[in-house]
Amino acid sequence: MTDPRMGGRCLVDQFVANGVERVFCVPGESYLAALDALHDTPAVDLTVARHEGGAAMMAEAHGKLTGQPGICFVTRGPGATNAASGVHVAQQDATPLIVLVGQVARRQRDRGAFQDLDISALYGGMAKWTAEVDDPHRIPELFARAVATATSGRPGPVALALPEDVLTAATERPDVRATPMQPPVPAPEAMTALRERLAAAERPIVIAGGPHWSERARAGAEKFAKANDLPLAVAFRRQDAVDNDHPCYAGELGLAPNPELAQRVRESDLVLAVGTELGDVTTGGHGLIESPGPRQTLIHVHPADACLGRVHQAALALQADPACFFDAANALAPIASPPWAGAAEAAHAAYRDWIRPLAVPGEVQLGEALAWLAERLPEDAVVTNGAGNYAAFVGRYMRFRRHGTQLAPTSGSMGYGLPAAIAAKLHAPDRPVIAFAGDGCFQMTAQEMVAAVQAGASVVVIVVNNRMHGTIRMHQEKHYPGRPVATDLHTPDFAAQARAQGAHAETVTETGQFAPAVERALAADGPTLIEVRTDPEAITPQRSLSAIRAAALGQKAGG
Structure with missing residues (x-):
C-alpha cells in the first residue's frame, strides 16, 4: 500500500510509472482532479488543443511516432463524441492510443444527467477495449491494462471512462507498470x-x-x-x-x-x-x-x-x-x-x-515544387497530410528516407495534417515538420494553428487551395459529369487568417515563389502557413478536371 491519494493523482502517477511524457487535451470540469495533479507533474507535458478531434489526432500521431500509446484527455458527452474522429484514425491505422474520458459521477450514471454518455457504446465498434473505472482502487490496474492492450498484437485505441467522483476519491493502491510485450519471432x-x-x-x-x-x-x-x-x-x-x-x-x-x-x-x-x-x-x-x-x-x-x-x-x-x-x-x-x-x-x-514532375494547368506546378522540397528537406524531416486530391501530389513527389518521417492517415481522414504536425514537432523539436492540407482539409482543424502558436511548435503548414472539395468533385465528374453539387468552397484568405492567429504566413501564386517562401518558413521562429493557390483544373498529377469530365461524357454518349 501507499499513502492515500486522490484518484486524479493516482492516474497521473500511472502516466509517470508507464513512461508517458506528453498528454493532449481539451480541458473539462469532469476531470479537474487529474488536471490539478498534472499541475505538479513536470515530467508530463500537457498540450491543449482547440477541439477534441484535434487533440485525439495529435495523440494518435504521437503514438505512430513513438510506438507507445498517445494519451488524449477529453470531457464527457460532446468531448467524447468530438474525439471519435481521432479514435477512428487509430483503429484504421493500427496506432496505440488511450482516450481518457471524464464522466459524470457514478450516482448520476444512466439517469439522463448532464452530458452523460455510454462510452463503451460510443467507441465499442472502434476501440480494442473500453471500460469505465468504477472504483479508484482499480485505476492502476486498468490503466496498465489499457497500455498493454493498446500496444499488443495489432495496436489500436482504448477508451477509459473516469467518473468525476472516482477521480476525487482516495486510494492507497500502488502504481502498476504495464508488462512489456516480447515481440513474436518466426519459427x-x-x-x-x-x-x-x-x-x-x-x-x-x-x-x-x-x-x-x-x-x-x-x-x-x-x-x-x-x-x-x-x-x-x-x-x-x-x-x-x-x-x-x-x-x-x-x-x-x-x-x-x-x-x-x-x-x-x-x-x-x-x-x-x-x-x-x-x-x-x-x-x-x-x-x-x-x-x-x-x-x-x-x-x-x-x-x-x-x-x-x-x-x-x-x-x-x-x-x-x-x-x-x-x-x-x-x-x-x-x-x-x-x-x-x-x-x-x-x-x-x-x-x-514515376516521380518525374508532370506539367499541370495553372501558374503553380505543384509537382515541380514538391520535387524541389523533397531534395531540400533533410532525411529526418517529418511530412504529414490529411485527405484530398492534393495528397496524390504529396504521395507521388515527396520522398521518405527514414522510418518515422511520414504521418498520413490510412483512414482517409481530412484535417489530420496540422494536428499530426504539432505532435511531431513537440516530440522532435529539432526536426523540420511540414504539414500538407487542402483548403477543405485544412478547414476541418484550422483552429489548431492557435494551439501550435501557444505550444511554440514551429511547424510549416502548406495549404493547397483549389477552392473546392477536389476529391469529391473528381468523383462527381467521373460519375455525374457536368453536374457538380456541394463541392465549391468559399475559402478565406488563409494567410491573413493565420497571421490573425499569431503565425507567420505567405501566399504563393506561381511556382517561383514556392522555394523562397519555404526557406523563410523553415527559418521562422514559430509556426508558418503558406497558402498555395492552384488551378482547379490541376486535380491530379496526370489528368485535368476537364479531361475527366470529357472522358465521362464520352462514355455516356457511347454507352
Missing part, C-alpha cells in the same frame, strides 16, 4: 519453408509496412531485398517503411499507384507481405492480390495472429514482429542467380520515372 521451420517457396518463384515481390515497424525493420527489409535482388514496395501511406532512394525500392501501393508497379504485383507469382494487413487500397480493391485466395503464392507476416487469414488465405502465415522476421530472413542463404535477376533495378527505375 525456424517457417523460415525454411519461406526460403523454399522463394527459391521456387520466378517473379517475387516484397510489400512492407504496418504497425510495429522500426528503423531496425527498415534496415532489415532493405538488406534482405538487396541480398536477394527483390523489388521492395510499400503499403498505402507507409512510404517511410523503406528508404525511397534504396536501389530495390519500387514505390507505394496507394491510391492511383504507378501502373508499372501495379502490373508487377498483378503478374508476380510470389508476394512476401511483411507487417501490412493488405487492405483494399494496397491490393487495388483486392484486384492485384485477390481474396480470399490470391493467384500468387502469398507469404504473410504480421505480429498479430488476428490479421493472418482474416481476408487473404496465405500459403504461409507467420506471426512475427517485422524486425525479428527480417533478422531471421537475413540469416538465410540468399537465392543464388535467381530467375528474377534485374527485377529490383527495373522496378526502381520505373519508380524514378
Whole structure:
C-alpha cells in the first residue's frame, strides 16, 4: 500500500510509472482532479488543443511516432463524441492510443444527467477495449491494462471512462507498470519453408509496412531485398517503411499507384507481405492480390495472429514482429542467380520515372515544387497530410528516407495534417515538420494553428487551395459529369487568417515563389502557413478536371 491519494493523482502517477511524457487535451470540469495533479507533474507535458478531434489526432500521431500509446484527455458527452474522429484514425491505422474520458459521477450514471454518455457504446465498434473505472482502487490496474492492450498484437485505441467522483476519491493502491510485450519471432521451420517457396518463384515481390515497424525493420527489409535482388514496395501511406532512394525500392501501393508497379504485383507469382494487413487500397480493391485466395503464392507476416487469414488465405502465415522476421530472413542463404535477376533495378527505375514532375494547368506546378522540397528537406524531416486530391501530389513527389518521417492517415481522414504536425514537432523539436492540407482539409482543424502558436511548435503548414472539395468533385465528374453539387468552397484568405492567429504566413501564386517562401518558413521562429493557390483544373498529377469530365461524357454518349 501507499499513502492515500486522490484518484486524479493516482492516474497521473500511472502516466509517470508507464513512461508517458506528453498528454493532449481539451480541458473539462469532469476531470479537474487529474488536471490539478498534472499541475505538479513536470515530467508530463500537457498540450491543449482547440477541439477534441484535434487533440485525439495529435495523440494518435504521437503514438505512430513513438510506438507507445498517445494519451488524449477529453470531457464527457460532446468531448467524447468530438474525439471519435481521432479514435477512428487509430483503429484504421493500427496506432496505440488511450482516450481518457471524464464522466459524470457514478450516482448520476444512466439517469439522463448532464452530458452523460455510454462510452463503451460510443467507441465499442472502434476501440480494442473500453471500460469505465468504477472504483479508484482499480485505476492502476486498468490503466496498465489499457497500455498493454493498446500496444499488443495489432495496436489500436482504448477508451477509459473516469467518473468525476472516482477521480476525487482516495486510494492507497500502488502504481502498476504495464508488462512489456516480447515481440513474436518466426519459427525456424517457417523460415525454411519461406526460403523454399522463394527459391521456387520466378517473379517475387516484397510489400512492407504496418504497425510495429522500426528503423531496425527498415534496415532489415532493405538488406534482405538487396541480398536477394527483390523489388521492395510499400503499403498505402507507409512510404517511410523503406528508404525511397534504396536501389530495390519500387514505390507505394496507394491510391492511383504507378501502373508499372501495379502490373508487377498483378503478374508476380510470389508476394512476401511483411507487417501490412493488405487492405483494399494496397491490393487495388483486392484486384492485384485477390481474396480470399490470391493467384500468387502469398507469404504473410504480421505480429498479430488476428490479421493472418482474416481476408487473404496465405500459403504461409507467420506471426512475427517485422524486425525479428527480417533478422531471421537475413540469416538465410540468399537465392543464388535467381530467375528474377534485374527485377529490383527495373522496378526502381520505373519508380524514378514515376516521380518525374508532370506539367499541370495553372501558374503553380505543384509537382515541380514538391520535387524541389523533397531534395531540400533533410532525411529526418517529418511530412504529414490529411485527405484530398492534393495528397496524390504529396504521395507521388515527396520522398521518405527514414522510418518515422511520414504521418498520413490510412483512414482517409481530412484535417489530420496540422494536428499530426504539432505532435511531431513537440516530440522532435529539432526536426523540420511540414504539414500538407487542402483548403477543405485544412478547414476541418484550422483552429489548431492557435494551439501550435501557444505550444511554440514551429511547424510549416502548406495549404493547397483549389477552392473546392477536389476529391469529391473528381468523383462527381467521373460519375455525374457536368453536374457538380456541394463541392465549391468559399475559402478565406488563409494567410491573413493565420497571421490573425499569431503565425507567420505567405501566399504563393506561381511556382517561383514556392522555394523562397519555404526557406523563410523553415527559418521562422514559430509556426508558418503558406497558402498555395492552384488551378482547379490541376486535380491530379496526370489528368485535368476537364479531361475527366470529357472522358465521362464520352462514355455516356457511347454507352
